[in-house]
Amino acid sequence: MKEFEFLKAELDKMKENKTWQQMKQIETKQGPSVEVKGENVIQLSSNNYLGLTSHPRLVEAAKRAAEEFGAGTGSVRTIAGTFTMHNELEKKLANFKKTEAALVFQSGFTTNQGVLSSILTKEDIVISDELNHASIIDGIRLTKADKKVYRHVDMDDLERVLKKSMNYRMRLIVTDGVFSMDGNIAPLPDIVKLAEAYDAFVMVDDAHASGVLGKNGRGTVNHFGLDGRVHIQVGTLSKAIGVLGGYAAGSQVLIDYLRHKGRPFLFSTSHPPAVTAACIEAIDVLLEEPEHMEKLWENTAYFKDKLVQMGLTLTKSETPIVPILIGEEEKAQALSDLLLTRGVFAQSIVYPTVAQGKARIRTIITAEHTKEELDRALEVIRSAAKELQLV
Numbered sequence: 001m002k003e004f005e006f007l008k009a010e011l012d013k014m015k016e017n018k019t020w021q022q023m024k025q026i027e028t029k030q031g032p033s034v035e036v037k038g039e040n041v042i043q044l045s046s047n048n049y050l051g052l053t054s055h056p057r058l059v060e061a062a063k064r065a066a067e068e069f070g071a072g073t074g075s076v077r078t079i080a081g082t083f084t085m086h087n088e089l090e091k092k093l094a095n096f097k098k099t100e101a102a103l104v105f106q107s108g109f110t111t112n113q114g115v116l117s118s119i120l121t122k123e124d125i126v127i128s129d130e131l132n133h134a135s136i137i138d139g140i141r142l143t144k145a146d147k148k149v150y151r152h153v154d155m156d157d158l159e160r161v162l163k164k165s166m167n168y169r170m171r172l173i174v175t176d177g178v179f180s181m182d183g184n185i186a187p188l189p190d191i192v193k194l195a196e197a198y199d200a201f202v203m204v205d206d207a208h209a210s211g212v213l214g215k216n217g218r219g220t221v222n223h224f225g226l227d228g229r230v231h232i233q234v235g236t237l238s239k240a241i242g243v244l245g246g247y248a249a250g251s252q253v254l255i256d257y258l259r260h261k262g263r264p265f266l267f268s269t270s271h272p273p274a275v276t277a278a279c280i281e282a283i284d285v286l287l288e289e290p291e292h293m294e295k296l297w298e299n300t301a302y303f304k305d306k307l308v309q310m311g312l313t314l315t316k317s318e319t320p321i322v323p324i325l326i327g328e329e330e331k332a333q334a335l336s337d338l339l340l341t342r343g344v345f346a347q348s349i350v351y352p353t354v355a356q357g358k359a360r361i362r363t364i365i366t367a368e369h370t371k372e373e374l375d376r377a378l379e380v381i382r383s384a385a386k387e388l389q390l391v
């Protein structure tokens with residue numbers, strides 16, 4: 001059979017410039033430590049901020065739902081795949097986000113695709129932060145709207161673009177709430193002020209902020225006291241919430257529209273009962289067990305402090321995302337490999353996920369890490385960084 005020679009050539013090139021990666025295989029459940037190749041390693045690379053992936057209440061809810069309602073739903077939402085629990089979760093999410101309504105998609109990725117592709121027309125302009133997540137970029141690509149990118153969190157640049165965009169039906173500003181590769185928070189109060197001054201709409205993707213920032217983890221909008229002033233809040237159920245899925249929250253008009261026009265919502269099967277039931281339970285856990293979020297921030301402060309004391313360079317993170325900047329792809333991969341052999345799972349992030357020459361080890365602290373685990377990880381990082389002459 002004919003081989004994809006042109007694809008192979010590209011893969012070979014990736015191996016050469018060290019952007020080719022082997023996926024690490026986890027042999028136990030996700031948690032503060034996991035087994036990789038039969039060895040116990042401290043997990044510093046998951047998005048399991050609050051440890052909810054294996055919280056007993058979520059697991060129990062999933063089991064019960066599978067037993068009572070089955071393994072799958074057998075249809076898309078709009079035909080025969082809407083169960084009572086799907087609507088219940090959406091009501092809960094709207095309450096949680098303090099909006100009129102919410103709609104669940106299969107993932108955060110498809111939420112951005114569904115929202116952006118359905119509401120933007122050629123009469124509109126979408127104005128996007130240059131470091132927005134790939135799913136926002138791809139969502140924008142699906143539209144006929146004019147597109148402008150403003151420099152990362154640069155409000156003067158955003159205002160410059162807004163000034164030139166007054167003749168469109170809609171100006172839509174889109175930003176990540178927390179930027180996933182650096183851990184900084186979007187300057188949402190300034191963005192909202194500009195939006196109000198220039199009669200624009202605001203969409204915030206809080207994938208890394210839900211469960212992390214705001215009261216009980218309501219996200220950046222609530223964190224900044226901007227409830228009711230942001231038109232579209234996108235969230236994921238796959239990170240701090242610990243399960244799978246994405247959602248858009250906003251006005252009833254917006255949600256009714258998405259329910260009729262959001263293509264991933266319309267043309268892809270609804271979540272299995274176990275997924276939806278676990279998500280419902282997760283929201284209750286956020287409301288009833290604030291101690292996980294408190295522990296998350298306590299662990300983060302401790303871990304960051306110690307890394308800085310070691311002389312490592314971190315990004316200007318304001319969240320539990322703690323990226324250690326390395327620069328060269330090869331060095332970042334070498335450090336990540338060395339850490340793994342010594343019991344620390346800390347994935348290197350290289351081009352194209354981040355810019356070329358800005359490779360990093362991205363660690364994410366979770367509420368479940370014990371002080372003993374953090375200290376052990378810190379000691380391994382210190383000795384490995386020294387050995388590779390990074391400090």
Ligand SMILES: *Cc1c(COP(=O)(O)O)cnc(C)c1O
Binds near residue numbers: 133206208237
């Ligand atoms: C992770 C992430 C997504 C995708 O969410 P999934 O539920 O994993 O598909 C979308 N947007 C941002 C900003 C993210 O960090």
